[in-house]
Amino acid sequence: MEYKRGFIFLNNKKAGTDVLSPQIMVTILNLIFFAILLAFIYRSSQGGLIYEQAYAKEIAMLIDEAKPGMDISFKMDKGIELVEKNNKDKNKIVSIDKNKVIVDLSGKGGYSFEYFSDYNVKTSFDEKENVLKIMVGNKNV
Amino acid sequence: MFRKIGLKNKRGGEKLLSIWWFFSLTVVGVVIYWEVSMFYSTDLNIKSLEADILSEKILNCINDNGFLINDFFKEDFEELGIFDRCGLNKEIMEEDFYFKITINTAPKKIVSGGNPGFEALCGQKGENVPECITKKENILYNNGGEIKPIKIEVLTASNQKGKNVLGGSNG
Numbered sequence: 312m313e314y315k316r317g318f319i320f321l322n323n324k325k326a327g328t329d330v331l332s333p334q335i336m337v338t339i340l341n342l343i344f345f346a347i348l349l350a351f352i353y354r355s356s357q358g359g360l361i362y363e364q365a366y367a368k369e370i371a372m373l374i375d376e377a378k379p380g381m382d383i384s385f386k387m388d389k390g391i392e393l394v395e396k397n398n399k400d401k402n403k404i405v406s407i408d409k410n411k412v413i414v415d416l417s418g419k420g421g422y423s424f425e426y427f428s429d430y431n432v433k434t435s436f437d438e439k440e441n442v443l444k445i446m447v448g449n450k451n452v
Numbered sequence: 453m454f455r456k457i458g459l460k461n462k463r464g465g466e467k468l469l470s471i472w473w474f475f476s477l478t479v480v481g482v483v484i485y486w487e488v489s490m491f492y493s494t495d496l497n498i499k500s501l502e503a504d505i506l507s508e509k510i511l512n513c514i515n516d517n518g519f520l521i522n523d524f525f526k527e528d529f530e531e532l533g534i535f536d537r538c539g540l541n542k543e544i545m546e547e548d549f550y551f552k553i554t555i556n557t558a559p560k561k562i563v564s565g566g567n568p569g570f571e572a573l574c575g576q577k578g579e580n581v582p583e584c585i586t587k588k589e590n591i592l593y594n595n596g597g598e599i600k601p602i603k604i605e606v607l608t609a610s611n612q613k614g615k616n617v618l619g620g621s622n623g
Binding site: 337340341344347348351352355356360361364365367368372375376379410413415419420421422423424425426427428429430449450 | 473477481484485488489491492493494495496498501502505506508509535539540541542544545548549612614615616617618
């Protein structure tokens with residue numbers, strides 16, 4: 312391909328310099344454009360940003376509503392689906408750090424949200440039932 | 453060169469991929485990118501739900517079988533007692549939450565905690581403004597053997613915003 316006076320040409324041995332069909336050119340460029348756009352939309356929808364936020368807030372509210380001694384089973388099917396797609400350890404989906412609930416579905420850090428109750432909270436993933444277990448205990452226990 | 457890219461075909465006609473074609477594609481791309489980014493990074497507002505949970509928690513912990521707890525009138529109840537009794541984290545409360553309990557005894561007894569600046573912002577609208585909930589309840593008060601009904605008003609506010617955590621691992 313060479314450029315002359317702003318035009319795009321293709322060299323053809325039989326006919327000398329030939330021109331790339333404008334329809335094909337426009338179609339290819341349009342296809343590339345929409346492919347990139349669709350790829351971006353697909354990646355955004357699979358990134359789990361909105362799920363990370365929703366799960367973190369939901370878990371924080373569940374903890375605040377709970378009383379010490381309660382064990383909560385939390386179903387997060389869509390989150391597990393995303394984690395399996397990202398080949399991430401299910402036990403690392405949800406972590407608790409100084410009153411912060413951190414939900415990480417993509418392995419890129421995740422989303423954190425705080426609960427205001429002064430509880431000692433532990434989480435573990437139940438592989439058998441495919442649910443997250445949240446154990447709420449007293450701070451000094 | 454930037455003005456237009458011309459494409460010639462064998463018939464001699466000229467189709468122009470003008471700058472407007474690129475401009476319209478760019479506009480469509482930018483608008484879709486912006487809309488999708490906005491949609492997937494929308495902040496789910498649960499401030500009023502949190503304020504509601506906080507008020508329920510406070511009302512439950514100062515209510516002992518329908519009676520106001522005796523500790524309520526202790527001097528250090530506002531400073532530490534309410535946080536310990538209701539299981540509230542003082543540091544987090546001072547950052548993103550506020551509560552004010554008013555009891556219509558004579559004189560009025562007020563116990564408050566958290567970020568006091570939130571009260572003045574209650575009712576205002578905006579992204580960085582706390583959302584408030586006010587609840588009223590009738591409760592019995594044992595005043596040295598004399599039982600009388602009193603009204604409790606609990607105002608709670610929340611202005612907590614979550615954070616995206618950077619980093620992480622693929623482990």
